[in-house]
Amino acid sequence: MFYREAGQLKSSYAGDEAIFPIVQDRWAMAVLLLFVFGVLPFIGTEYFYQAILIPVMVYSVAAIGLNLLTGYCGQLSLGTGAFMAVGAVACFKLATAFPEMNLIIVFVLSGLVAAGTGLLFGIPSLRIKGFYLAVATLAAQFFLSWLFNKVTWFQNYAPSGTITMPPREVFGFVITGAHASAEARFVFCAIVVTILALAAKNIVRGPIGRSWMAIRDQDIAAELIGYRPFQTKLMAFSVSSFYVGFAGAMAFALWLGSVETAEAFDINQSFQILFMIIIGGLGSILGSFLGAAFIVLMPIILTNVFVGIFDMQAVTAKHIEFIVFGGLIIFFLIVEPQGMARLWQLTKEKLRSWPFPY
Amino acid sequence: MSAQERVFNETLLSVENISLSFGAVKAISDVSFDIKKGEIRAIIGPNGAGKTSMLNCINGFYHPQLGQMVYKGAVRKQMKPHETAANGVARTFQNVALFRGMTTLDNIMTGRNLKINKWKTWLLAAAIFVGPTRDEERVHRAFVEEIIKFLEIEAIRKTPVGRLPYGLQKRVELGRALAAEPELLLLDEPMAGMNLEEKQDMCRFILDVNDEFGTTIALIEHDMGVVMDISDRVVVLDHGSKIADGTPDEVKKNQDVIDAYLGVPH
Numbered sequence: 001m002f003y004r005e006a007g008q009l010k011s012s013y014a015g016d017e018a019i020f021p022i023v024q025d026r027w028a029m030a031v032l033l034l035f036v037f038g039v040l041p042f043i044g045t046e047y048f049y050q051a052i053l054i055p056v057m058v059y060s061v062a063a064i065g066l067n068l069l070t071g072y073c074g075q076l077s078l079g080t081g082a083f084m085a086v087g088a089v090a091c092f093k094l095a096t097a098f099p100e101m102n103l104i105i106v107f108v109l110s111g112l113v114a115a116g117t118g119l120l121f122g123i124p125s126l127r128i129k130g131f132y133l134a135v136a137t138l139a140a141q142f143f144l145s146w147l148f149n150k151v152t153w154f155q156n157y158a159p160s161g162t163i164t165m166p167p168r169e170v171f172g173f174v175i176t177g178a179h180a181s182a183e184a185r186f187v188f189c190a191i192v193v194t195i196l197a198l199a200a201k202n203i204v205r206g207p208i209g210r211s212w213m214a215i216r217d218q219d220i221a222a223e224l225i226g227y228r229p230f231q232t233k234l235m236a237f238s239v240s241s242f243y244v245g246f247a248g249a250m251a252f253a254l255w256l257g258s259v260e261t262a263e264a265f266d267i268n269q270s271f272q273i274l275f276m277i278i279i280g281g282l283g284s285i286l287g288s289f290l291g292a293a294f295i296v297l298m299p300i301i302l303t304n305v306f307v308g309i310f311d312m313q314a315v316t317a318k319h320i321e322f323i324v325f326g327g328l329i330i331f332f333l334i335v336e337p338q339g340m341a342r343l344w345q346l347t348k349e350k351l352r353s354w355p356f357p358y
Numbered sequence: 359m360s361a362q363e364r365v366f367n368e369t370l371l372s373v374e375n376i377s378l379s380f381g382a383v384k385a386i387s388d389v390s391f392d393i394k395k396g397e398i399r400a401i402i403g404p405n406g407a408g409k410t411s412m413l414n415c416i417n418g419f420y421h422p423q424l425g426q427m428v429y430k431g432a433v434r435k436q437m438k439p440h441e442t443a444a445n446g447v448a449r450t451f452q453n454v455a456l457f458r459g460m461t462t463l464d465n466i467m468t469g470r471n472l473k474i475n476k477w478k479t480w481l482l483a484a485a486i487f488v489g490p491t492r493d494e495e496r497v498h499r500a501f502v503e504e505i506i507k508f509l510e511i512e513a514i515r516k517t518p519v520g521r522l523p524y525g526l527q528k529r530v531e532l533g534r535a536l537a538a539e540p541e542l543l544l545l546d547e548p549m550a551g552m553n554l555e556e557k558q559d560m561c562r563f564i565l566d567v568n569d570e571f572g573t574t575i576a577l578i579e580h581d582m583g584v585v586m587d588i589s590d591r592v593v594v595l596d597h598g599s600k601i602a603d604g605t606p607d608e609v610k611k612n613q614d615v616i617d618a619y620l621g622v623p624h
Contacts, residue, residue: 013499202487206495207479214457214468221455224417226443226472
């Protein structure tokens with residue numbers, strides 16, 4: 001009844017190609033942005049930012065990155081954790097080596113370092129596909145983990161093996177280090193996520209996105225109509241790794257503050273982010289957000305329910321949480337194998353004709 | 359159509375003594391023929407005659423062991439598929455090879471990939487979108503809309519092609535090939551699996567493309583009625599060798615062709 005597009009006719013290609021062609025969607029987006037930047041920074045608690053909002057944002061960026069590669073270009077990767085580690089380590093090295101450098105530049109450069117690494121590990125994709133490629137990217141995961149652990153230069157020779165982000169400011173606000181306020185870190189994250197998500201959406205709706213999807217759907221036909229498979233795949237690998245590396249730098253500098261690289265960005269991270277895009281929806285930017293939110297929030301909600309309402313012991317709750325969480329994932333995949341983004345799309349289609357579906 | 363014989367002088371592509379084998383299997387042996395600029399050239403033959411292999415050779419997807427191709431007056435080097443595409447060769451496939459996850463519009467837009475200005479749509483410009491990339495997209499969108507209008511598929515513009523019926527998918531595939539503004543269009547069984555009405559539509563589109571854009575067309579087709587009606591010249595392959603070449607009327611009377619199709623008593 002409220003979600004109607006009847007009468008909203010497009011008279012230009014500009015109107016037709018807009019990200020949100022329907023007026024109601026544009027309003028919803030505006031309200032959401034207003035809420036994130038105008039309300040959330042004033043109402044949250046330290047726990048709320050640190051345990052929920054910032055992780056969701058960091059993982060959203062990582063999930064967008066993997067989604068560009070796996071969802072849009074069809075190249076399966078299990079090296080996400082390693083590329084996050086590259087971003088984190090690059091961020092650490094740059095921030096400590098050049099204390100004067102603006103933090104935004106540090107983040108972008110960390111992303112670029114990860115992009116270069118991704119490019120290198122994307123080279124096998126010319127010859128191998130599917131699960132075999134996933135195994136090849138596993139090599140990246142284990143090799144890089146080992147490298148960052150073994151070569152102490154990456155930790156500035158710290159005996160503990162951990163890397164710690166020094167305090168830095170952006171435009172006068174302290175956003176990293178022990179004294180940065182959670183609000184400031186959250187706002188910075190939110191701005192970065194908004195920009196990166198918009199950029200990703202723009203890339204996938206333009207010629208580059210089409211080339212990726214062409215390779216994903218029919219690589220031989222794509223080559224016969226003029227796409228160059230190697231360049232296209234490498235582009236996907238490097239852009240994807242840029243996002244993932246950026247997420248790694250954010251996780252390290254804005255969220256955790258201090259990490260043991262090999263521990264924080266291990267193979268489990270790679271799987272977690274892969275689950276996020278599968279549950280959220282392959283080939284969807286919105287899906288990356290939904291998946292990240294699901295995977296981050298669900299354990300927290302379940303723990304609160306079991307401990308808070310059913311008064312269980314924390315250990316028991318943790319075990320039951322694993323069971324319920326696994327069950328939920330299976331349930332989601334059976335109900336909607338194309339992920340939560342597809343579910344949302346179907347809801348919108350139903351809403352369009354509600355309450356008179358015929 | 360074949361009643362009024364059209365005359366073509368300029369040779370666009372000449373295939374000279376091509377042989378192709380996969381291990382011990384000879385797919386094509388010593389075949390030569392030419393395709394004149396502006397004509398509709400049919401390649402026919404029984405199953406396994408080497409027709410699709412022939413298209414794949416022209417396409418650069420297979421590389422023949424012997425023989426050479428002269429394209430636009432120059433001997434063609436061994437080319438990768440994307441290079442032949444850049445040289446003005448576009449094609450459709452026997453079993454529809456559309457990008458199933460994308461809409462009709464996006465599929466046809468992919469056909470423009472070689473015409474899109476790379477500098478206006480490089481990564482950072484594409485990420486910002488507003489500005490050069492958007493302008494470039496508009497220009498090509500307008501061109502693609504012309505094709506959509508020409509093929510009468512306006513209604514399915516925003517439908518993912520995976521959901522379309524087979525006949526429409528074939529039409530979208532033709533659209534994608536046309537979007538590249540090819541000089542030589544290769545159609546691999548454009549009418550396979552279609553009903554009479556869809557076949558008539560497809561014939562009309564093929565003839566219109568040839569007529570309006572002057573595109574040279576090489577097509578493989580099993581429906582003899584269609585082949586004899588729309589093509590200017592026909593080459594017949596059987597077991598990898600050429601057995602006849604000429605106008606539809608000549609080919610129809612050729613004893614070898616009749617034998618190949620109907621079989622000969624031994």
